[in-house]
Structure formats: structure tokens, C-alpha cells
Amino acid sequence: MMTEHLPAIIIVFPLIMAFLINVAGWWSKKPCFYMALLAVTVSFLASLGILNTVLQSGTISYRFGGWEPPWGIEYLIDHLNAFMLVIVSGITLVTVLYSKKSIEQELPQKVPQFYTLFTLLMMGLLGITITGDAFNLYVLLEIASITGYALIGLGDEKAPLASFNYLIIGTIGACFYLLGVGYLYIMTGTLNMADLAQRLPALYSSNAIMAAFAFFMVGIAIKMAFFPLHVWLPDAYSHAPSTVSAYVASTMTKVGAYVMIRIMFTVFEPSFSIQLHPVTAIFGWVAAAAMMYGCILAVAQNDLKRMLCYIIIAEVGYIVLGVSVANRMGFTGAVLHILNDAFMMACLFMVVGAVYYKTGAKTIVDYRGMFRKMPFTSASFAIGALSVIGVPPTCGFFSKWYLVLGAIDARQWFFAAALLLSSLLSAVVFFRILQHMFFVPVESAHKHGNDEAAGLKRDEAPASMLIPIFITVAGILLLGAFSGRIISTVIQFTVPEGF
Amino acid sequence: MEFIISKYNYWMYIVLMMIGFYAMIAKKNLVKKLLGLNIFQWAIILFYVSIGVKKGGATIPIIAGGHGEMVHAVSAAQYLNPLPHVLMLTAIVVGVSTTGVALALIILIYRRFGTVEEDEILEALK
Numbered sequence: 001m002m003t004e005h006l007p008a009i010i011i012v013f014p015l016i017m018a019f020l021i022n023v024a025g026w027w028s029k030k031p032c033f034y035m036a037l038l039a040v041t042v043s044f045l046a047s048l049g050i051l052n053t054v055l056q057s058g059t060i061s062y063r064f065g066g067w068e069p070p071w072g073i074e075y076l077i078d079h080l081n082a083f084m085l086v087i088v089s090g091i092t093l094v095t096v097l098y099s100k101k102s103i104e105q106e107l108p109q110k111v112p113q114f115y116t117l118f119t120l121l122m123m124g125l126l127g128i129t130i131t132g133d134a135f136n137l138y139v140l141l142e143i144a145s146i147t148g149y150a151l152i153g154l155g156d157e158k159a160p161l162a163s164f165n166y167l168i169i170g171t172i173g174a175c176f177y178l179l180g181v182g183y184l185y186i187m188t189g190t191l192n193m194a195d196l197a198q199r200l201p202a203l204y205s206s207n208a209i210m211a212a213f214a215f216f217m218v219g220i221a222i223k224m225a226f227f228p229l230h231v232w233l234p235d236a237y238s239h240a241p242s243t244v245s246a247y248v249a250s251t252m253t254k255v256g257a258y259v260m261i262r263i264m265f266t267v268f269e270p271s272f273s274i275q276l277h278p279v280t281a282i283f284g285w286v287a288a289a290a291m292m293y294g295c296i297l298a299v300a301q302n303d304l305k306r307m308l309c310y311i312i313i314a315e316v317g318y319i320v321l322g323v324s325v326a327n328r329m330g331f332t333g334a335v336l337h338i339l340n341d342a343f344m345m346a347c348l349f350m351v352v353g354a355v356y357y358k359t360g361a362k363t364i365v366d367y368r369g370m371f372r373k374m375p376f377t378s379a380s381f382a383i384g385a386l387s388v389i390g391v392p393p394t395c396g397f398f399s400k401w402y403l404v405l406g407a408i409d410a411r412q413w414f415f416a417a418a419l420l421l422s423s424l425l426s427a428v429v430f431f432r433i434l435q436h437m438f439f440v441p442v443e444s445a446h447k448h449g450n451d452e453a454a455g456l457k458r459d460e461a462p463a464s465m466l467i468p469i470f471i472t473v474a475g476i477l478l479l480g481a482f483s484g485r486i487i488s489t490v491i492q493f494t495v496p497e498g499f
Numbered sequence: 500m501e502f503i504i505s506k507y508n509y510w511m512y513i514v515l516m517m518i519g520f521y522a523m524i525a526k527k528n529l530v531k532k533l534l535g536l537n538i539f540q541w542a543i544i545l546f547y548v549s550i551g552v553k554k555g556g557a558t559i560p561i562i563a564g565g566h567g568e569m570v571h572a573v574s575a576a577q578y579l580n581p582l583p584h585v586l587m588l589t590a591i592v593v594g595v596s597t598t599g600v601a602l603a604l605i606i607l608i609y610r611r612f613g614t615v616e617e618d619e620i621l622e623a624l625k
Contacts, residue, residue, distance in 0.1 A: 142593045153604050160607040167601050
């Protein structure tokens with residue numbers, strides 16, 4: 001009986017808990033962390049249950065409140081939904097464990113508010129991935145975005161301005177999505193995605209449908225920070241509190257990529273987005289530009305967090321490229337990269353947060369000799385960095401392998417070359433930091449500093465930060481080892497028909 | 500001319516949207532930018548509300564036959580489509596919360612920099 005209602009529990013439970021955390025915060029700050037942990041754990045277990053059901057018996061259709069689709073809101077969960085749910089809730093669980101110490105240091109006055117917003121943000125992201133209704137998706141997209149603006153605004157002194165700019169651009173993106181929904185509603189009279197997919201093919205020649213598709217793509221491209229609509233991302237993510245950066249960097253852009261896949265291939269048929277209009281062909285070239293741009297600007301950064309933000313822009317490029325080569329290999333690579341990138345970004349941003357927590361280091365020069373001081377954290381950073389570069393046996397290698405195979409399958413030699421070149425560039429980016437962390441001798445590292453002893457003493461991050469970092473590192477290694485299993489049990493079913 | 504008049508609700512929403520868009524791009528004052536954003540959002544709400552309209556004396560969907568009777572006194576052709584209006588209730592709530600968060604951020608910015616003019620803030624950040 002309970003398993004039947006898991007799709008409702010995964011959304012409603014965190015929603016109620018977010019409210020209760022705020023109420024509890026009036027009396028005491030102490031229970032807030034544990035309440036958020038409870039909400040996230042329940043959602044994570046529910047998402048595992050849903051994935052299990054989907055794997056055993058195929059697509060789940062859950063009718064919210066018992067209303068029949070297309071009138072009521074339907075939650076339609078196929079393999080891709082279930083897969084995304086597990087990624088989002090899993091990353092949330094890891095970040096919530098990590099947040100305790102970091103938030104106590106960075107936002108001591110705002111602990112209840114932080115956990116309220118954090119739980120709401122997770123609920124919004126889970127809702128986007130689970131819903132089968134186009135308008136419901138808009139509402140949940142805005143819940144996730146508005147809580148995101150508020151959380152980013154809690155950061156350092158430049159954060160409110162960065163967050164305000166993100167708010168303006170992000171709301172324009174959401175408005176475009178809403179307009180797209182409106183145009184589809186005028187033409188078909190329905191908001192349910194499955195129902196839309198049935199009614200749309202007869203209308204594919206209509207200009208209004210084309211305009212709707214254009215609005216969708218631009219709106220989502222803004223939300224997922226797809227080059228050249230990425231300008232808000234580096235400021236917003238680099239000035240946010242450490243935990244928030246780690247969380248939004250690893251989930252929000254990936255959920256945006258999921259929405260793009262959903263609109264392109266579920267609401268519209270692959271024949272519309274690939275043959276009728278050359279959308280994927282254009283996206284492929286823009287994605288190649290995004291990969292280059294992200295990596296080149298990352299080389300130019302001195303602030304480590306900001307550098308990682310440019311890496312995210314490149315990673316979004318990888319995902320879109322995999323989708324836009326439009327074959328089985330490329331799509332598999334894109335979906336696998338959504339999973340891998342979530343873990344890699346969580347790992348790297350958490351390490352940066354942990355180093356900031358202990359030493360206040362921000363720029364690459366501050367990382368000199370960090371291996372002596374924080375050996376475990378530095379080693380974790382190295383594994384995350386190797387995975388972004390794409391060195392086997394880390395998981396980053398496998399998704400890039402599939403992306404390159406997809407590009408070769410599609411006879412797009414330029415895309416294959418662009419993938420390899422941007423991997424080389426990211427190697428340049430990360431080896432520069434790794435050199436500072438591991439190989440710069442302590443003497444030269446402390447010529448400039450006046451505190452000679454501090455550099456030599458080992459001063460590791462607290463366990464509540466190290467354990468989540470280790471979980472993501474284990475994730476990176478295990479996902480690499482089991483990537484074949486993951487593809488054969490889940491990802492191969494997410495590939496749209498006709499690929 | 501006929502093309503413009505017969506679809507004037509769509510033209511109006513586009514004009515309003517562009518006014519809002521202009522304000523967001525051209526204005527330096529953060530509050531004015533936010534007002535531009537609001538105009539942009541309300542334009543879309545206007546667009547949605549106008550698509551529910553039907554010509555020929557359609558009215559609000561109230562069952563005129565009174566309670567307890569099995570017959571529906573009003574047929575679907577005689578009332579406006581209420582769904583877009585209901586959707587916009589949600590969109591208005593979203594718009595209000597966006598404005599709330601934005602105003603809170605503007606207050607934070609004002610406390611830190613003593614101004615809401617974007618160029619002066621960027622000057623102070625240098």
C-alpha cells in the first residue's frame with residue numbers, strides 16, 4: 001500500500017518538513033539539521049523504491065489526488081525519471097551531511113532558514129524530475145529557482161548582486177518556458193505531456209508550435225546555463241555559501257538538461273527536433289563552442305570556485321553534445337554524464353568548501369602545499385579532477401568514451417576532436433592546481449607566509465565533511481567500475497525510440 | 500490592419516513584454532529593473548487570461564439551474580474557458596514570491612553599498 005504512494009511521498013514529505021523546520025526554528029536551532037536529514041533520507045529511500053518498481057514493472061503512472069489525466073496532474077515515471085530522482089536525492093543526502101559544520105561556521109544566525117530553503121529546493125528539483133504535466137513543471141521549476149536565488153543570496157558580500165542578476169535572467173527563462181506552455185495549450189487544449197505527445201504530430205507544420213518549441217529551448221537553455229546564456233552562473237555559484245555551491249552545481253544544471261531531453265524527445269518526437277527542424281544540429285555546434293569556452297576561461301581563473309563554475313559550463317556542453325549527435329551511443333553518454341558529473345561536481349565543490357572552512361583559502365596560490373596540510377581532502381580533489389579530465393578508471397572516462405563513440409558514429413569528426421581537445425584543456429586546468437597542491441615544496445610555499453609552522457602541521461577537515469567527500473569519491477570510482485551494469489539495467493531504456 | 504485588430508490581445512502582450520524587457524536591459528536602477536521584470540511577467544499573465552475568452556456573449560461558468568437538478572443548465576459553448584485563469588492564479592503567486600525575494604536582495608544590496616544604482620555598485624566593488 002505504501003509503495004503505491006511513493007511518488008506522492010517523495011514530494012509531499014519534504015514539503016511538510018520544510019514548513020515544520022521553519023516552525024521548529026522559532027524555538028531551537030538544534031533539531032533543524034536532523035529534520036532536514038530525515039526529510040532527505042525519506043525522499044532518497046522513496047526514490048530507490050520507485051527505481052526498483054520501475055526496473056521490475058516498467059513505467060509508473062501516479063494520479064495525484066485520484067484525478068484522471070489529462071484533467072488531473074499525472075506523475076509519469078519512466079526509467080529516465082527514476083534515474084534522475086535517485087541522482088538528485090542521493091546528492092542531496094550527501095550534501096546535507098556535509099552542510100552541518102559548514103553552515104554553523106558560515107551562517108550561524110540563519111540555520112533554520114537555510115534548512116527550510118534547502119529542503120524546499122530539493123523538493124522542487126525532485127518535482128521537476130517526477131512530474132508529467134507541463135504546467136506543473138513550470139511551478140516546480142520556479143519553486144526550485146526562487147529557493148535557489150534566496151540560498152545564493154546568503155553568500156559573501158557580492159552574493160546579493162550576483163543572486164539578483166541570476167533572478168532577473170532566470171525569471172526570463174521561466175517566463176519563456178511558460179509562454180511555450182501557453183502556445184501548446186492554445187493549439188492542443190491540454191497540458192499533460194503524454195497527451196501533448198499524442199496530439200502534437202498532426203500540428204508539426206504549424207508556426208505556433210515552432211514558436212512554442214523555440215520558447216522552450218531558450219527558456220531551458222537559460223536555466224541550464226547553456227552557452228551563450230550562461231553569464232549568470234559563474235557569479236551566482238562562486239559567491240554562494242560552500243554547501244549551496246556544492247548542491248546547485250551538482251544538481252540544478254543537470255535537472256535543466258533532463259527537462260531539455262524531456263521536451264525534445266517526449267513532448268515532441270525525435271523526428272520533430274532532429275529532422276523537421278535542425279535543432280539538434282545547431283545545438284551540437286553551440287555545445288562544442290560551450291566546451292571550448294568553458295575550459296579556456298577556466299584556465300584564466302585564479303579563484304578556484306570560479307574556475308569550477310566555468311568547468312560546469314563546459315560539462316553542460318558535453319551533455320548537450322551527447323544529446324545532439326542523436327544516436328544511441330551519444331545519448332547513453334549524455335545520460336551517463338548527467339550522473340557522473342553530479343558526483344564529480346559535488347566532490348570538487350565539497351573539497352573547495354572544506355578547504356575554505358579550515359584555511360579560508362580561495363585562490364590557486366593559497367592551495368600551495370595543501371597536501372601536507374590536508375592529505376585526505378587533497379587526494380579526494382585529485383580523484384575528482386582526474387575524473388573531470390577523463391582518466392580511467394574514474395567514471396568521467398566512461399561517459400566521455402561513449403560521447404566520443406557517439407560523435408564518431410554520427411560521422412561528426414569535428415565534435416570528436418572538440419571533445420578530446422576540451423579534455424586536454426581541462427587537464428591543463430587541473431594539473432596547474434594539482435601541481436600547487438602536491439609538488440610545490442613547503443619552503444617555497446611559505447616564503448611569502450609568516451606562519452612557518454602552520455604549513456607543516458596536519459590540519460584535516462572534520463569527519464562530518466570528510467565522510468561526504470569520501471562518499472562522492474567512492475561514487476566516482478564505483479560508477480566507473482560499474483558503468484556497464486548501469487547502462488544495461490537503466491540507461492539503455494531511456495534512449496528514445498528511433499535513435 | 501485587420502491582422503492587427505483581430506489579434507490585438509496578442510499584440511498588446513508583446514508590446515508590454517518588450518517594455519519590461521527594455522527596462523531590464525537599459526535601466527541602471529535595480530528597483531526599475533525589478534519593475535521591468537514584473538511588467539514582463541504580467542504581460543504573460545495577460546496573454547493567458549485573454550486566451551480563455553470566447554466570442555458571442557460567453558459568460559462566467561456558473562451553473563444557472565440551481566442545486567439538486569441533474570441537468571446542466573449551461574453548455575460549454577456559453578462560458579469562458581476557466582483553466583487559463585486558474586493557471587494564472589498560480590503564476591501570480593510565483594510572480595509575487597519572485598518579487599519578494601528580489602526586494603529582499605535589493606535591501607541587502609542597499610545595506611552593503613548604500614545605493615541601488617548598478618554602476619555605482621560596480622564602482623564600489625572594484
